Amino acid sequence: MKEERTDLRQQEADERYRRIFENIQGVYFETNADGTILDISPSVEQVLHYRQDELIGTSLSTLCVGQDKRNNLLNMIKENGQVSDYEVFLNKKDGSPACCSLSAKFICDYSGKSFSRIIGSLRDISSRKQAEKEIRESEALYRALAEKSMAGVYVVQDGVFKFINANAADYVGHKREDMAGRKTLEIVHPDDRKELIANARAMLRGEQNSPYEYRVITKDGQIRWIMETVTPIVYEGRPAVLGNSMNTSWTLSRMDVGIVEAIIEAVHDGVYVTDIEGYFIAANKGFERITGIRRHELVGKHTNYLIEKKYISETVNLEVLKDKKNRSKLIRYPSGKEVLVSAAVVWDKNRRAVGLVSTLRDLTELNSMQRKLAQSSDLVEKYGSSLKCMGDPVRNMIEVRHQGMRKVDTDH
Template sequence: MNNNRSRTTKSEANENHYEFIFENIQDILYETSADGTILEFSPSVEQILHYKRDELIGKSVLTLYAEPDSRDELIKIVRKQRQVCDYEVLLKRKDGAVINCSITAKIISGNNDAFSFRMIGSIRDISERKKAEKKLREAEELYETLAKKSFAGVYVLQNGLFSFINSRAASFAGYPEAELIGTKALDIVHPEDRKYILSNSKAMLRGERNSPYEFRILTKDGQTRWLMETVTPIIYQGKPAVLGNLMDTSWTLSRVDLEIVRSIIEAVPDGVFVADKDGYYVAANEGFERITMIDRNELAGKHSSYLVENRYIEKAINLMVLKDNISKTEVLRYPSGQDVLVSATSVFDKHKRVIGVVSCLRDLTELNNMQKRMQQSHLLIEQYKKRLDLLEEKLEPAATRFVSESDEAKNIVLLSKRVAGSDATVLIKGESGVGKEVIARYIHENSNRKKYGTFVKIDCAALPASLLESELFGYEKGSYTNARKEGKQGLFETANKGTLFLDEIGELPFELQSKLLNAIQDKEIKRIGGLINLPIDVRIIAATNRNLEHMIEERKFRQDLYYRLNVIQINIPPLRERRSDIEPLIYHYIEHFNKIYKAKKYIVPEGIRLLIDYGWPGNVRELKNIIERLVIMYPNDEIKVGDIRSGMKIYDKGEPLQVESTGSRERVGSLKVLVSQFERDIIEKALSLHGNMIEAAKDLKIDISTLTRKKKKLSLTKRRENLSLNIYP
């Protein structure tokens, strides 16, 4: 009785143990009938096939097979062998995804009768294994493809026999690839070097040696050839193997002669680089290392293309020579940063066969430095020429004097003086002729920049976009047709350490605004056609009579550029809004032009009042021009009200001056003054007639630079009713 109870307890324990295994095993355990009806599935079916057990029990197992024929094949094998292991099939998950599975099956009851047996077994998900096997196959195929096409000789040894060898390695020994597969590698090694190669290869495989080693082989036709080798342990086709990389280091000279050659090239001060007929490194001297900063030991066993692939040089001149055996010379930049003159030429043996190529390298840094110093001297000369062109304006007494009697004008002068102590960009706003340039010069003259740089002005309305860009940024030689062969310095460079005054900034073409913004932000420029950025240290002062805010809304002016320029804003009121400045300005310009024309003119008090009451639409510029006209036109020292009315009438209408005949006047006046006035009227008439400076210059038979210089000298200004802002057609 007790024995029966003990057996029952043991049986229940075993049953619980098997049930635990059934419930927790990772593989799917299954039982099917002979017709394929599913009788049982372990819970792991949910993790692998995403079905619940209840969804499959009683269903046909064919619903799980992606290829039903594979089920029939499995049944045939099981009937014949009573069991099968690791039979690979494709099964469908509940979501339709197909996965690789391995099935184990066994018949557990009945005979081979199709209607009496049951089958049990397991299903394992092998999808990840299949992916890994696929990647391994692809990697092996890729490596084999790369090895076949490699410049270097590549082989694989297993048990000392060639399992793989590429055409390059086989050619070293003079054999076809197929003839070496399966043969013993040591058979082609020179008998005297077999022990040496075995010891060195084993040391490298153990990690005890890193540098390649050289040995000799015997070619198929009995010749001796030198090779350099490295070996690495790998797995090839699932088995341990040795990967070998070979380089041909043969040289038609004897090894002793080669050492002599090496001693000779070491004595050469220039750099020397020697490659064999296939472009592989043979030797280089200390001069090569000094000039290029490349370690020659790094190049051992390397093809010359290694230098290009690793961006040491742009191109390999010696490889170009090997293509056609024509000597070549070019300038290359090496990692040392030096420009090097490289001359490469082929080397021939006594049978006129190419055996290699020798490259000689000469450092051109000092020569280039001399050339750069000459170019800098030319640029400096150009800079001084531009400064001399600007000297006339700088020396004019009125250029930096802002006459101020009104509170508005005094506040402007005080603000300008405070601003001068900083390098902040300044935007000067005001009508045409109010004196924006005078304030800009005043800021420069009262700043520290006066000591180190010059004041440079450019009128953004006076040039088309293409010329304006070249004036501002300069250009390199050959940038465009008719460009100077030595290139040209831009105004940004001329104004370096000084101040650049951008007059009429509102007329700056939209396409140039972004380039100006970058120059201000980055403090560097790039010449037209240039490759390098040039650092600049320039203070920017801009002026305009336009409503820039309105232009921003109309998308004619960049908002970001406006913010960069408008760090400090100075607004100059028109002359009509500060009439207390008119009388001091009159006396200032009377004195100024009396000195120029060596006169003693003065205006009667009634005339002063007449001028004060005038509206001055042209502001200070108009007043200056009228005073100059009055000093020149009338021979008497006293300028009366009638003279003023007559002079202003002529000025307003823009009519040319009619010089009276000598018979109707007591004095003709100074010839210099009359010629100057006549020249002024002719130029003014030409500008009014044509509306742009190019056509006016053509009509006057002078070049545009002469016209610009005379226009500035004679203080001529274009009136908006007569001249378009765009002076170029």
């Protein structure tokens, strides 16, 4: 009777083991000392597309891609008694490779003196490796774009600079290598730190669209004004902040208008600039693409021209010109696209309004791109939209335009 109960318990234990074995998510396997597969879980069909019975009796090493990798795996198990999370490519039934993480160890015989078999498990990590590759490629692309950017670009994580391009470092008179790992608030004027934190947090929460300004202290003690936008991102697998900035302390001559136009053309979104009275000064190709209106038709004309020509029924610029408060509005253009127009006042160093910079974002296009692009590819789009901060090049051009118009009025 006692023996029958023992046999029954053994049968129940075997049955539980078999249920676990057949339903395990990873792939469990057993081989003899030379690697011949004695047993393998049915889940192997999900990973390598082989049936269980097709692999039993074959050598595990023959599944490995590459003779060197195959020999190295068996040697490591023999020399160390085990391997853990060993990355290896295994051949699927159709000949394509599957990147797997394999863990295995030798099991001694009853005497404990010699190895009798190997037990282990493996799991398919192809998706993870592909995602890691895409992230690396996206980060490399982002770095390349950031390095070529005419703006200051940086990534902040845990309150310190994790990445910064040469322009941003130059704003405060430092080299890039001196800024890496440095706390961001160290370079901010003490009187502006509290307001900067409040503005940045509001923008990160989506409560503020317009860029904000603050002062920084350079390496040699000079004070410079910086205009900034920030965007939440994931960097190296963790939450971070992408910053784009312009040194608004610059003063450029009229000969530098070409630089301003080059900056505008580099922005993917539509951008146009007016003086403080609402007269168009410049627009980029993105403006034409989104609105269907040729930019050369608008240069020198007042914002009211768009309404008079019935291109649009309302314009956010006139509202901003009236009360000097930045705002955004959805407007439908002749192209049939619904566009989010954001108009921001351009101020000089004395807080005098000298013009407007407006950005146009095609929401249909944005939604489409968000569905198609991975999270890291989205960094490039956000980087482009934030280049609406063009600083003093725009101010200088606006002031020259404004003075010229006053002179014409006086002459007449």
